[in-house]
Amino acid sequence: MPPLDKKIRKFISNAVRIAPKVSSKGELSELRNCLASPYPQTRKDAIKKTIQQMTLGKDVSSLFPDVLTNMATADVEQKKLVYLYIMNYATTHPELCILAVNTFVSDCNDPNPLIRCMAIRTMCMIRVDRIMEYVETPLRKCLQDDNPYVRKTAVICVSKLFQLNEELCLNMVHDDLIPMLENESNPIVLSNAMASLMELYPTINYKTLINDHSNTIITKLLNALNESSEWGRVTILNSIAEYNSVDEMDAKKVIDRVVPHLQHANPAVVLGSVKVVLKNVEFLFTSSAATSYLPKVASALVSMMSTPPELQYVALKNIRIIVEKYPTILTKEYRIFYLKFNDPLYVKLEKLDILMRIVGNSKTNNLKQYQSFLQELREYVTEFTPELVNKSVMCMSALAIKCPSLSPEIVEILTTQVTSCPDDCLIALCEIVRNTVQNLDSIVNYATTVCEDLIKDESKCNLVWLMGEYPSKFPKFSQVIGNFVDSFTEEGNCTQMSILLTVVKNHKLLGGSILQKTLDMGSKESTEIDIRDMAIMYWRCLSIDESLISKLSTVTNTGDMGDLPKISDTIEKFPEPVLKVLLQQLSTLGSVYFKPINEMATVQQSKLLMDKNSNIIRGKDVGELANLAQTEISKNEDILLDLNGNDAENANDVNNNNSTTFDELSDLFGGVEINNNSSNNNNSTLLTSIFTNNNANSIGNNHASSNNQLDQKLNNNNNNNNNNNNPNSTRNTQDLLDLF
């Protein structure tokens, strides 16, 4: 209950009030009457009601003239209300706003800076080019206003004009804005002027302006940093990040100015400073200087873990980029990334990703870290959420590969303790087999017990691969493979490919009819062009020489895993050029998607990327990729993004392979050399016969068949090329040869 005196006061004030009240119905006619009421209070209420109706989505533009009549008033508050109303229609109903232009112009001379501000701001938002003739004079005047509050608004207005009248806008930039950067003494105005200039990029290239040593802008910005508001600092740091230091001294100067801001309370200031420091640290040749700054950066990054989850998410994504450049930077602090019970899932997954990367990067005590991390993972795999369990299982396999001494323990956990996701466990276990065959027996046992429960394409693909590699370990080998062959058409692309290769490899065990059936289905019924290609290639091998295919399988079957190169790492990495670009755009939206922004990707870079066969947007699910791809393709602006698009179309393959395709690829290439030699020796006659048959396509595949995994990679690769230039076998082969 409100206190008595309050009640009395309310009663009195209601009684004293003569002005009629506006009813809450908000009908247009009633509002119109009230807007013209002789009582100021009623008019004001009516404006408020109008705004309310507007927000609710009702079209109150018909009241425009009525509201406008209320504009000429001495009451600031009422004026503000009218401006609010006008602003809302400034973009949608510009033709109405032009009516008020005279009032705007006179308000630009109002003694109250607040009014001057509102007038100029609103005027610049009206999207009618005719208004330009009215705007120019007041805006120029406001740019020179005594009051910094007005100036700070006016400088932003300049960039607002760009879309309406480019010429005028650029004139103003050169006449006012750029000189202001050098002469303006007020930090807020300065930072807003900078922000405004940055909006006009690339028409006005603020980057060259900052890097131009004939002016003092960079010094000015560095000096303003301490005086600015927090948002001003964000802007200034953003622009300093574009400054390229000339030498070590210069870089050190920049760093020393910026380093204190790593301790600002605003996360945007912190990440902005991190970006600047990291960029300039590279210029420091004396390593001690660099190492004294990096711990500061690390501590700033760690402190981002006490911010709200959305910001943690952004920070984690950025940390992912940073640790790739400086792998040891956070290793000491790895415990901070252990999951908290009430973290949102998206934060948990990112944390695991970071942990997997940073654990064990230091020089000493790695084993202790690994063990501690494994202990945590043990907890996580028993959680409810499938995504979290999946990620933890993958972390375990990465850990087993990073630290072989833990791999027996991990295999035991995966085979006995994780019950909720056989698919993911099997994939993880197969990764471990690709690294070491140490625990093969328990893995094979596990595979036999879960082989009926697998759902995912990628896990089935892995199962078939494992069986094909070690047929002797599976007593029911032919039966299970037979079942897979029977259901060939229902399986996903990865599994189909895997079946095809396994059957060819082991056709002696399985018998000719199964081989024939598989090749038949592969060449006719698969929807995937690579599988059809592959099947047809094997058909031809068969038709050339019956013994050819046996030779192929003996090549692959010499000793279990004997020939296959071991994988040493399952953690995805960015290719060098992408990493370089990403480091430059820390804290941007692009950094969250790990997506370099267009302009950076010059043709040269993208060519390099092509060669390296990189994919920068992996680690996302198919739907997201597909969406991205669509938009990218529609843009179709440069080759780099084209590549993404293609990969996204192959998203199934990429994701299904699940392991880090491209990293392995580079590993595999090492292995391919060896394979090449051996197969060349064995099959040199054979190769020439194929050459003479001019079936060029099979060469690539011939090598590929020696290695199941490699096949898939090459096919991805094939796909990329196929999508670029319609299936064109000579071109394809050329590419493949290049790759070798």
Next chain:
Amino acid sequence: MASCIYFCDLKGKPILSRRYRNDNLPEDAIDKFPLLLVEREDETNVLPPVLEFNGVHYLFIQHNDIYVLTLTPKLDINITSNFTFLYQVIDVLQQYCKRVEEESIRDNFVIIYELLDEMMDYGIPQITDTKMLKQYITQKSFKLIKSKKKSKNLVRPPEQLTDSVSWRPKGIVYKKNEAFLDVVESINMTISGASGKVLRSEIIGEVKVRSRLSGMPDLKLGLNDKGIFSNKSAEDDIEGEDADAGVQNNNKKKGDRNIELDDLKFHQCVRLSKFENEKTITFIPPDGDFTLMSYRLTTPLKPLIMCDCKYQIHAKSRVEINCRVKANFKKKSTANNVEILIPVPGDADTPNFRYSHGSIKWAPEKQAIIWKIKNLLGGKEYSMASQLKLPSVEDNESNFSTHSKPPIQIKFQIPYYTTSGIQVKYLKINEPNLQYKSYPWVRYITQSGDDYSIRQ
């Protein structure tokens, strides 16, 4: 940089919006937002705060029953600044309308528009300091008559707004000049229930200030921080991960109580370069309440309050829980408002409790029982026993035996106590013109952070 800001209800339907610029955003982009949310939910449990559809990126945060989001078609916007801004918007609105939720937004359209226009211009964040905003955005939409008195032509942007000291208006006068310092330490800790070992612990500390000082005082804060007193920075612990242990040893060797604070973060008002160079914390405080600094410490801690829980699950009939709680801090101190959340199977019912202290409540919506103890003296140990019935049909989802149990969570406050041992040595207040006497007051409190849990 942000193109617009939207307030949406829980379903994703817009309540209020402000477009700051014309970024070729389709008008109806926002209509897709609820659909995106639903689609995501159907596919997976992961809902990241950045969604993309058709070239439009949706950045959103959730607060009470509303979503606050910005849309943008550009990849090169500063996302950190965007999220921080959204949080600041919530913060400012909270100061203006107490609770920010769907209803309060609908009630305060006008003022929110006005604030949004002041806080951001053309997508560039401007002023988010509530104390300054309150100086000139005085409108109270629900108290029409009162605000009329204030208005007139006096509403102008305060001069300080664009100064380098943009957070403090001039001419503040108090009869009694006082400054209150609260040192609040929140403890986050994960303890393994089985071994009693601490798996992870951190202290997140904050120094909160309530300043009631006249004029433009210049303050200097002294703490017993190692980094602040001896200028030696923490370079020696770069190598090896046993730095934590190293710090402890250092402390023991020196025998003094100087501690080392990591990850200091300061309010806008602190002169950062002065801290960087001279290790002194100097500042002109805003008027009223603000958080001066925050820090984080990762020294290994012993659990302050330990809770040991034994479950005996008789499948299909009942579950028995025996729980002991022990206060591991000094006898002088007391933990207040201790709240222990003990998870129970979701399908359990008919609780039955036996206990000597505090009160116990079954909270079926949280699938837990909550044991509240008003005062828990240091060194004391209490116990309770409870029994809940289980249904005869087993439900796999809420079954404790197949999945790990959720952790026990504990909340508490211990006044007059800091875990880290941080101490305010002095707070010098100097107002060059007025030269008044002033009284700094210091208070310490340790409390549970957002994650003080015992794994089972």
